[in-house]
Amino acid sequence: MDLTWSPTDIAFRDEVRAFLKDKLTPELRRAGRLMTSVYSDHEASLQWQAILHERGWAAPAWPVEYGGCDWSLTQHYVFSRESTLAGAPALSPMGIRMVAHAIVAFGTQAQKDFFLPRILTGEVFFCQGYSEPESGSDLASLSMAAVDDGDDLVCTGSKIWTTHAGEANWMFGLVRTSRTAKKQQGITFVLIDMTSPGIQIRPLVMTSGEEIQNQVFFDEVRVPKSNVIGTIDDGWTVAKYLLEFERGGGAHAPALQVMAAEVAAAAASQPGPAGGSLIDDPAFSRKLADARIRTEVLEILEYRVLAALAGGGHPGSASSMLKVLGTELSQALTELAMEAAGPRGRAYQPHATSPGGPVAEFEPPADGYVTGEPWQAVAPLRYFNDRAGSIYAGSNEIQRNILAKAELGL
Amino acid sequence: MDFTLSDEQQLLRDGLTRFLATRYDLEKSRSAAKTGAGWQPEIWRAFADELGILGAAMPEDVGGIGGGPVEVMVIAEALGHALVIEPYVDTAVVAAGLLRRADGGVANALLENVVAGRAIVALAAAEAESGDRWQDAAATARRDGSDWVLDGAKIMVVGAPIATHLLVTARTTGGLSLFCVEVGAAGVELHGYRTIDDRRAADLVLTDLRLPADALLGAEGQAWPSLDLARDEGAAAVCAEAVGGMRRVLADTVEYCKQRQQFGQPIGSFQVLQHRMVDMHMELEQSIAAVYLAVLNLDAEPTARARAVSAAKATIGRAARFIGQNAVQLHGGMGMTEELAIGHYFKRLTVVQYEFGSTDHHVARYAELTKE
Numbered sequence: 001m002d003l004t005w006s007p008t009d010i011a012f013r014d015e016v017r018a019f020l021k022d023k024l025t026p027e028l029r030r031a032g033r034l035m036t037s038v039y040s041d042h043e044a045s046l047q048w049q050a051i052l053h054e055r056g057w058a059a060p061a062w063p064v065e066y067g068g069c070d071w072s073l074t075q076h077y078v079f080s081r082e083s084t085l086a087g088a089p090a091l092s093p094m095g096i097r098m099v100a101h102a103i104v105a106f107g108t109q110a111q112k113d114f115f116l117p118r119i120l121t122g123e124v125f126f127c128q129g130y131s132e133p134e135s136g137s138d139l140a141s142l143s144m145a146a147v148d149d150g151d152d153l154v155c156t157g158s159k160i161w162t163t164h165a166g167e168a169n170w171m172f173g174l175v176r177t178s179r180t181a182k183k184q185q186g187i188t189f190v191l192i193d194m195t196s197p198g199i200q201i202r203p204l205v206m207t208s209g210e211e212i213q214n215q216v217f218f219d220e221v222r223v224p225k226s227n228v229i230g231t232i233d234d235g236w237t238v239a240k241y242l243l244e245f246e247r248g249g250g251a252h253a254p255a256l257q258v259m260a261a262e263v264a265a266a267a268a269s270q271p272g273p274a275g276g277s278l279i280d281d282p283a284f285s286r287k288l289a290d291a292r293i294r295t296e297v298l299e300i301l302e303y304r305v306l307a308a309l310a311g312g313g314h315p316g317s318a319s320s321m322l323k324v325l326g327t328e329l330s331q332a333l334t335e336l337a338m339e340a341a342g343p344r345g346r347a348y349q350p351h352a353t354s355p356g357g358p359v360a361e362f363e364p365p366a367d368g369y370v371t372g373e374p375w376q377a378v379a380p381l382r383y384f385n386d387r388a389g390s391i392y393a394g395s396n397e398i399q400r401n402i403l404a405k406a407e408l409g410l
Numbered sequence: 411m412d413f414t415l416s417d418e419q420q421l422l423r424d425g426l427t428r429f430l431a432t433r434y435d436l437e438k439s440r441s442a443a444k445t446g447a448g449w450q451p452e453i454w455r456a457f458a459d460e461l462g463i464l465g466a467a468m469p470e471d472v473g474g475i476g477g478g479p480v481e482v483m484v485i486a487e488a489l490g491h492a493l494v495i496e497p498y499v500d501t502a503v504v505a506a507g508l509l510r511r512a513d514g515g516v517a518n519a520l521l522e523n524v525v526a527g528r529a530i531v532a533l534a535a536a537e538a539e540s541g542d543r544w545q546d547a548a549a550t551a552r553r554d555g556s557d558w559v560l561d562g563a564k565i566m567v568v569g570a571p572i573a574t575h576l577l578v579t580a581r582t583t584g585g586l587s588l589f590c591v592e593v594g595a596a597g598v599e600l601h602g603y604r605t606i607d608d609r610r611a612a613d614l615v616l617t618d619l620r621l622p623a624d625a626l627l628g629a630e631g632q633a634w635p636s637l638d639l640a641r642d643e644g645a646a647a648v649c650a651e652a653v654g655g656m657r658r659v660l661a662d663t664v665e666y667c668k669q670r671q672q673f674g675q676p677i678g679s680f681q682v683l684q685h686r687m688v689d690m691h692m693e694l695e696q697s698i699a700a701v702y703l704a705v706l707n708l709d710a711e712p713t714a715r716a717r718a719v720s721a722a723k724a725t726i727g728r729a730a731r732f733i734g735q736n737a738v739q740l741h742g743g744m745g746m747t748e749e750l751a752i753g754h755y756f757k758r759l760t761v762v763q764y765e766f767g768s769t770d771h772h773v774a775r776y777a778e779l780t781k782e
Contacts, residue, residue: 001416003706003707297703303411403688404684
């Protein structure tokens with residue numbers, strides 16, 4: 001039993017660090033640091049993807065034959081950890097980290113040949129069409145109709161919480177192809193060309209003022225059957241497979257460490273309620289210590305899952321636990337950052353941040369004035385956007401349902 | 411990065427678990443605690459002779475097996491799962507560690523006796539005025555010829571009524587020092603009592619307690635670094651012990667909620683209780699990880715060690731409170747009785763939160779250590 005990395009892993013870590021030092025420009029680093037949510041600025045994210053692609057590291061978790069890396073699990077963890085610690089922009093999770101895995105596992109050769117290389121270059125950019133206005137946590141109740149018409153499915157209905165629908169040129173989604181007694185049956189997993197006639201996008205202005213999420217309307221949109229992944233009516237199998245990727249290979253701790261260090265530095269620079277600096281305020285410093293303790297412990301939990309996977313095990317419902325712990329901790333840290341930001345944290349100044357999408361109804365001051373430091377502008381927006389953590393990818397209540405059944409046999 | 415036990419460590423765990431399942435009876439140990447001698451000497455004898463756990467983490471030259479913190483973790487967790495009241499952590503971890511680091515004739519001889527199960531040693535460090543701040547002890551020791559003469563008072567000396575020896579902290583001209591005292595020595599007044607978690611402890615009054623020169627353990631005035639480490643070793647060990655107790659308490663609670671019927675269905679089918687138990691499960695999983703963090707850093711340099719131990723003790727303190735209180739809540743009135751195991755475990759899980767530094771103390775120490 002020990003907590004040390006092997007010399008091979010250390011050598012790999014140094015290689016990754018050298019790469020990041022060399023390629024991560026100050027502009028990209030800035031975009032990463034000033035993110036207001038889990039979504040980077042679209043352009044910065046694509047630029048970083050191109051740099052990674054050149055090195056062969058854009059999609060390390062893919063099979064090697066499609067451009068993945070022949071890495072051990074530890075190396076995957078090290079790569080993701082170092083990228084986060086260095087402040088690299090996040091890549092959009094929808095293409096590389098999600099739908100690609102479904103295409104690899106369930107797609108035809110033609111689908112693989114068309115989509116996988118284009119996802120890697122960024123030429124194909126995916127959004128996700130799962131949730132509907134009436135189907136949130138009860139995803140399998142979804143009702144967007146797909147009517148069989150020769151070589152096509154004709155789709156009518158609407159999807160919601162579609163991240164980057166405006167930027168994306170493809171959507172992967174779930175549609176209803178037949179109604180049976182069991183709601184999980186009769187769902188089909190399709191890839192939809194977003195330039196098809198009949199698609200309308202309505203951006204949703206989030207509490208942060210950003211337009212990251214959208215509602216997408218489909219009016220008799222024709223989707224060729226050649227764009228079905230897996231078989232018609234059996235899309236739930238594909239969706240369940242993908243959920244495991246969505247909930248994570250679980251590496252929340254590095255990002256949380258960065259957040260905690262930022263909060264600590266911020267608190268050291270700000271006045272405390274009773275004189276001195278905020279970091280010396282006993283109430284604040286204990287809240288921060290509590291969050292950091294939880295982060296240290298979460299890292300060990302993530303190592304344990306990693307060690308189990310490396311030994312041929314399966315994360316199983318542990319990924320549900322890591323999702324709950326990671327997102328709740330992240331929310332606690334965004335709240336502490338908000339507190340540390342002080343009076344300036346109440347100013348709305350998205351122009352000092354790197355927003356995840358267009359900002360609605362906002363004119364920045366002509367002279368670009370910003371009160372305080374950029375992190376103080378980021379803090380409230382992150383706090384608002386991070387409420388999503390306990391809602392997306394299966395709400396934390398749904399995760400607790402899963403854990404009650406799987407871990408406790410209830 | 412490796413979280414597996416070695417073959418020897420697994421054998422140790424399996425052997426001890428089997429022994430406790432067949433030979434350690436909860437009711438019998440409670441009777442011993444309440445109306446008997448306060449412990450079961452034959453169990454202690456078996457710990458030494460049959461299982462060898464008292465020297466598992468001690469070097470071979472004093473009769474030990476030469477293991478370390480991981481062995482202590484394995485043992486303490488198994489003892490916690492069976493709610494063992496005999497003073498393993500106090501004697502074989504805390505006192506034994508102090509004796510090993512003192513490394514003198516008296517210390518080594520006593521340590522051999524601890525490993526062999528012939529001696530029980532209790533640490534007398536807490537005082538009424540300074541509480542758990544052991545470094546602020548007010549008891550004094552002064553030289554008189556070649557002797558030492560001690561005066562002062564100690565409180566909550568866990569294990570003292572069944573101990574053969576005491577390790578007593580006292581202030582000398584050079585700082586804090588540690589002395590070895592035989593129980594029954596003239597000048598030691600011992601007031602024994604039972605603790606809320608069914609152990610034996612005592613308050614001590616030392617009046618003109620005269621000790622020979624070699625009763626001083628280690629260098630005069632230099633005891634603090636070793637005591638500081640002993641406190642962290644004790645904290646890490648009770649963390650592992652608590653994990654054993656929490657495993658049992660959570661398993662009992664889940665089982666109870668599957669069986670207990672109200673409103674025509676098992677209460678475990680109610681989502682509000684399911685989510686509570688999931689939160690208990692997640693607190694337990696974090697505690698297991700936290701114990702690894704502490705145990706695998708116990709030999710690190712003092713700052714890294716203290717930081718890891720404080721993270722662990724704060725985590726376990728939080729978890730022991732949450733799991734203990736909710737286990738009682740979910741058992742309803744029965745959880746408050748002594749008829750079910752849960753009530754006994756709850757008492758131990760309550761005490762664990764305060765031993766070797768309270769939850770709040772460790773959060774504050776962690777905050778101090780992580781200040782940039």
